[in-house]
Amino acid sequence: MDLYEHQGKELLGCMGVPVPAGRVAFSVDEAAAAAEELGGPVVVKAQVHTGGRGKAGGIRVVDDAAGASRAAADILGMDIKGHTVGRVYVEEASDIARELYAAVVLDRAEKRPLAMLSSMGGMDVEEIAREHPGAIARVHIDPLLGWSDYLGRRLAFESGLAADLGPAVSEVMARLYEAFVIYEATLVEVNPLAVLADGRVVALDCKLTADDNALFRHADIAGMRDVSAADPQEQMARDRGVTYVKLDGDVGVLGNGAGLVMSTLDVVANAGGRPANFLDVGGGAKAEEIVQALEVITSDPKVRVIFFNIFGGITRCDEVARGILTAVDQLRITLPIVVRLDGTNQEEGRSLIAEAGLQNVYSEPTMTAAAERAVALAGA
Amino acid sequence: MDLYEHQGKELLGCMGVPVPAGRVAFSVDEAAAAAEELGGPVVVKAQVHTGGRGKAGGIRVVDDAAGASRAAADILGMDIKGHTVGRVYVEEASDIARELYAAVVLDRAEKRPLAMLSSMGGMDVEEIAREHPGAIARVHIDPLLGWSDYLGRRLAFESGLAADLGPAVSEVMARLYEAFVIYEATLVEVNPLAVLADGRVVALDCKLTADDNALFRHADIAGMRDVSAADPQEQMARDRGVTYVKLDGDVGVLGNGAGLVMSTLDVVANAGGRPANFLDVGGGAKAEEIVQALEVITSDPKVRVIFFNIFGGITRCDEVARGILTAVDQLRITLPIVVRLDGTNQEEGRSLIAEAGLQNVYSEPTMTAAAERAVALAGA
Amino acid sequence: MAILIDENSRVVVQGITGREGSFHALRNRDYGTRVVAGVTPGKGGQQVEGIPVFDTVREAVAGEGVDTSLIFVPARFAADAMYEAIDAGVGVVVTITEGIPVHDMLRAYHHARARGVTLIGPNCPGLISPGRANVGIIPTSVFKQGGVGLVSRSGTLTYQIAHELTRRGIGQSTAVGIGGDPIVGSSFIDVLERFGADEQTEAVVLVGEIGGSEEEAAAGWAQEHLDKPVVAYVAGFTAPPGKQMGHAGAIISGSAGTAQAKQQALEAAGIRVGKDPDEVGDLVAEVLR
């Protein structure tokens, strides 16, 4: 789960990372009030789960509440890469002397957290890595031992910041790692980490990605989810506990297991079709979950055929078959459904489908044959 | 550093271990006020750094403030195994159904913390171990991984407490381990851990030993030291940064390194003498530290001779010699001093002593010869 | 002789009295696996269709000499279950549970490695050595004993690929579902290394998916260290960039981690990549010829 800048900064502040004072605002009036309260010049920043908001005009420095009001009026409702701006962050303006880059990220390949520090902040990290190879100091952290001060010293020395900023940046890195662990994040990125004219080192932006699987331990973070920003169908899927990603085509795809569903998308594409979505019912889906999953798929008007690809392990084919039959009945589905059932209790599942004798439900023995049938039906 | 029961309970309470309400009192009036405030029957308990206070009459259950006042009057000033009671703990009385034993201790041999739980609380743990072998469940904790719930389950099952008390005792053990780590203790012992008539599990006593070397990170615990309870000479030694233990004899012993000083005590005893103290100036002592160490030794009127046994590594013999000469001069020491210097800068050290030509300072080449000379001088 | 599990493995099922735990414990036993114990705290002394249940893994090890654990406990308790198994001396710990917090797995991974314990999973279907033992939730009907080692990040794709092999008459030595999470206990390379040393295994099928760089690493490793033919499959060519596809593991970031990049890396290492599970079956048949 990605957090907004203002949410991430709130969390970093609790961990002792210096952040400028700021207020979130959902309306022009709130933005003006926030600027009034903060006093002096402020920055009004679009809060969106994507980068590039600066270039898109989503960041404005203004002198006072009136300016903040005008800026918020421009920014709220703005579309930035497909994200509608629903809130702005009004933050005291900072007198920036220098911009650094700092992050702690989960390194999957090394299976350890990786802390990074660079004297070249402000720009995209991929850009730094590409244009200034060697400008990013990196240290891996042993997750059992945790942070130790020498890691901060190494980052400071290797990024060339030790001479004047050593203690300050070492301390920030230690706090960022603590935030990474305490909040169970997979990414904590501060870009820029700014050195101000008065010498203070503060986080001017924050990108924090929390582990969805750990939210049960973090009610505060779970509560930060912006349900208004989610795609309504994806939200519907989330409420029903299935993983759903909307795509462009007309073949609704449903399977069990991310790998199989991805493979199904590929096979549909290979057969000349265009998948309408990715929907993984996960392991061990029960009949009622199948019904709910079909409810999500059929809510997309572009879907012309539904392709059910199940290879049962923990999922039982008879449960899936029961779910399909119930859904067709309850939801009055008239779209063609191509079903391929293999694995645990496959005989029972296939028999249930066959015995029901529904006109719009087609059984196919193989994945490739089923894909071809689905694509043909979509074109019909 | 050993903490008093009330101090240990304050720390455990902060970690979420249930403890009864209580107040510390340094006078009869404070004890009465504490009882008044708590209301109902209370226990008045002597606070001393030793066991066996119950048998010594240091624990009294009373009905009200008047009773607390009488009990405090009896207990304050009481001598328990050489410790004068300077404070009592007034605690709400508990309706005890059952007494358990719980502890987390540093297991030096295994180099890991050891958590212990027993259904046989109230008595001394050595006694439980002796009389009911197998009645103490034990689990070691990996210090890098920390506590995990299965350890609490194992303790609960293996101590036979799982059926009715499993979750409660598991939770207490987890909290005790957390206290052990957070406070950097070498021992956290709760005996008894009481099951009350209403089913609650509470810590009725607490023995917590904090690591002296870690007190720089724990100002709160360092501030709990009861300077009034320390032996004045030992306190003087502590203030001067040397390790001093008072013994019964008349040969003052001073050396560098605990092993060498202990060996020196043994050699003095082998030569027929009786050491007056153990004093370790530690590694790298400077001249002024030697002066301060001699100040501590000579403050003991029983000392008739001083035996200086130095084998220099990080300690330099010339520094020690300078310290001796300065001390003899500044403190006007007339007692005989037997000096044996070997190791780093031994020549310079011996020369300094020889050149000073002091009548009461004797150089000896070996430890055994020096011990014999010191014992002879003590008898002279 | 297959890898990791065989007819001599003595398995404890942690969470055996749960719905999935009991269902699969019995399925695994029906297959011939020695499922000799179960653990559910508080249910020690009971039995699940003749399988003795213990309160702790330690007791199960002491009582039944188990060397392999199969974990079905809920995500929030799963790391603790792994630690319990490791501490009790179990050598192979297979975790089916999905949704385990990644920081839990970071710690469990390093803890297990330091102790020389093999973790399989989490968020995986387990593993099967056809004709010998099945430890997990893999449907056995599509497998048959033979010479192909199968290793996969995806559960259902494992079955699909095995199905393609079996219907061509090609059997498997062991099929290992390593799991789709960002941090799993055993990597492709860990499993390839074992297949390399296994006499029964003549060829290997590697089933990858978008996200991470495991496939790329495995390609390089296999080229240098493995002298058995490898065929691969990668799922997710049509997955849209920047979207999370079910597994936390299947996140595309820029160009690295794409199915295309993985296919290129594999082919550059001399590994043939099938365009769908069907073609994978054909390619394996070819390399075995």
Add this chain to the structure above:
Amino acid sequence: MAILIDENSRVVVQGITGREGSFHALRNRDYGTRVVAGVTPGKGGQQVEGIPVFDTVREAVAGEGVDTSLIFVPARFAADAMYEAIDAGVGVVVTITEGIPVHDMLRAYHHARARGVTLIGPNCPGLISPGRANVGIIPTSVFKQGGVGLVSRSGTLTYQIAHELTRRGIGQSTAVGIGGDPIVGSSFIDVLERFGADEQTEAVVLVGEIGGSEEEAAAGWAQEHLDKPVVAYVAGFTAPPGKQMGHAGAIISGSAGTAQAKQQALEAAGIRVGKDPDEVGDLVAEVLR
């Protein structure tokens, strides 16, 4: 060939610009030890009498190929210094610093073990392989090269015993001060194991003191695994029970941990125990005859 350090060891001194650090770095170099680098954060690029100073241990390893570290940093920073050395790939880490929190050492101990790094100390004098190398604060004048391995929990007693050996003409292979703290990086047994495998070492002297049960454990181990003669010394027969004698390690608890108990355990294992350092010298001369 001595143990742990010899004439080929390449030593970095962490905390080299401090008073003790520079003093002993130069003393050790004067003895012939290859003290090739120092580390003090912020002083990289300086020199201490020709020894290059680096900001980090990693740079010292890269620049000078060090394999051994000698740590003089203050107690509160000492664990961090150990972690830095371990992470940089140093194989032997010798910590002189006393007063390190015991919880720091608990973690450092297990971290080092998991990585196969040998920690010596803390609160120790270091170690010397006479005629080859001296890494620590041991006064060299009382040592001479020879066949006796010496291992001790006490610094000054190490010198005292070596002195007794040397003045009898008996040289030493290596003398290791393992340190007097409750948790030290290497135990008696760890060092005895190395002496057992060392060709230069013909006999071993073990110097113990009250507290803990290390001597008892070492006695049992030596009886079973060491086929070289062992002579022991134990300090603290006259130490009063229940008092802490300087070292946190020297705490008497009940009867276990007393000098008497240790002497009994050692003698029961066939190890002769001298009543004072002088007699230890005589006993060693006897076993070598």
